Amino acid sequence: MNQKSQKKINNLENIERVPADKLFELIPIKKDDSVLDLGAGTGYISLSIADRVKTVFAFDYDEDILKHLDTVAEERDITNIKTVAGNFKDIPLEDHNIDIAIASISLHEVQPLATALKEIHRTLKHKGLFLCIELEKTEASTGPRVSSEDMETEILDAGFSVVDKIYPSTKIANQPVYIILAQKSK
Template sequence: MKKHDHSHHKDNFAKKVASLDNMKRREGFPPEELLKQFPINANDTILDIGAGTGFLTIPAAKVTDGLVYALDIDPRMLQLIQTKAEDEGLKNIQTIQKEMKELPLSANSIDIVLASLVLHEINPLSETLQSINQVLKAKGTFVCVELEEGKNERHLPRIASAEMERQLEQAGFEISKKFHPADAIYVIIAQKKQ
């Protein structure tokens, strides 16, 4: 019985991985294109929140010599990222199995924080945005990718871009760029004010 349960969980994980990768690719917005939308310096330290399959972690690690932290609560996702990193010969990725509220990084230590299709799952959002603001260096960059409210056939939780902007400003960010690369997806790039 236990063996059957294990294979069932394994099967679910495989489906989740395929679904995550496909959903992001289907939007027709490659991660490399996203990373070109803001300046990344050669030694920048990057934090990818809810890193999942490493959709952003892997390309980010290729454009900086600094450390890229991949944060996720699922150890299997982090193992997948490690495997991908080894396959690509990337040595600058460090995985962290924690929730955002348990983030073990010191204040003012990160240059860029990435959050792709994860913030709608976090409650309360305001506390998480304040934590992100805290770990960022002064004038550090926060990049948020989310699904726009509206075309939501599956009734998944979503945060409208206007609401995300409001929450970011309340948490001490200044919006520098906002765009919709695909029909139902939005990107907000914001800077920490001080």
């Protein structure tokens, strides 16, 4: 693995996050669910939820990161994580196949956001759930950000209904976070 990939893995594994177990309390998870972890990175969500569901599709554009995730899953004897490389604007999964999609700090990088949200919507089963965790856009934001208001509008436009909006006290890299739980409604 190259030095750039190793540095990215180290950064991803050491970032402050909303605890995965707290996120999972927000959604009803069933043992026969299929979960799509969007922007899976080193598997923060995928590895944490794998023992609770039937299948996890760990989706990311970075194949080196996904190889690392495969290695970690193998070391932990986790066999139900399927890594999928691709672009958010063209997710290589079947229509209406996923019960729960989770995007944790990944959608702020995607342009156009509307296309990615429509792809997430396409992959979800009827009444499927979408959990979006993002960094709030503030005056102090330095990188690309999507405000919670703009994200909610985009989620609604993509065919979801918003079930809940949460503003946790946990910060990521000293930045405020929001969580939107949405359901495929049409």
